[in-house]
Amino acid sequence: MQKNLTSDKINLLVIDRWLLEEEMTLEQVGEVIPTIFYVINPDLTIRYINSIGYRWLNLDPGQAGRTSISITNYYHPDTLHVARSQMHQFYNLQNTFDIQYDLQKVWYERDSEYKLSLITTKFSKNLDGLLSTVTPLEELPNLRERISGLVAGKS
Numbered sequence: 001m002q003k004n005l006t007s008d009k010i011n012l013l014v015i016d017r018w019l020l021e022e023e024m025t026l027e028q029v030g031e032v033i034p035t036i037f038y039v040i041n042p043d044l045t046i047r048y049i050n051s052i053g054y055r056w057l058n059l060d061p062g063q064a065g066r067t068s069i070s071i072t073n074y075y076h077p078d079t080l081h082v083a084r085s086q087m088h089q090f091y092n093l094q095n096t097f098d099i100q101y102d103l104q105k106v107w108y109e110r111d112s113e114y115k116l117s118l119i120t121t122k123f124s125k126n127l128d129g130l131l132s133t134v135t136p137l138e139e140l141p142n143l144r145e146r147i148s149g150l151v152a153g154k155s
Helices: 012-020 026-032 051-057 080-093 143-154
Strands: 036-040 046-049 099-108 113-124 129-136
Touching: 012 026, 012 113, 012 129, 026 036, 026 046, 026 051, 036 051, 046 051, 080 099, 080 113, 080 129, 099 129
Parallel strands: none
Antiparallel strands: 036 046, 036 129, 099 113, 113 129
C-alpha cells in the first residue's frame, strides 16, 4: 500500500503504526521518507538505514547490515557522551508514545563537515529498537522564516 506522504504529514508515531499494522515494510517507509531515516538496535548499531542515509554515511547498499556501525560514530565528539547516554536512557524507558528531539552536530561525509541537525527518535516496541530521522537545520523547510518570526515577535 503506497502512502501519499509529504514531510509535514509524517511523524514517527504514524510510521511506527504503519509498521506495526504491516501497512508498509521498513524498506517502503525508508524509501518514501524525504530525509535520513534509520532504525538502531539497543547497542546503538544500525539495523536499517534508507538510501538517503547510505549517501549521508558514504556507505554502499547493504554495508550497514553487514557491519556493526554505531550511529554515534557520526556525532560530534564534544557531545557524543551526552547523546549516547540519552539514547540508552530513552531506549530503556521503552515508552512507545514519547518522541525525543535533539539538536546535535552530525558528520556529513559527502560535505566533509559537521552540521547542526535535528534528530527525532521514537522507541518501537514492534521492532525493539529506535526509529530515528536526521535532518540538517539548513534543509528544514521555512526555517529561516520561522526563526525570523520568533525573533521579531520577541522584539
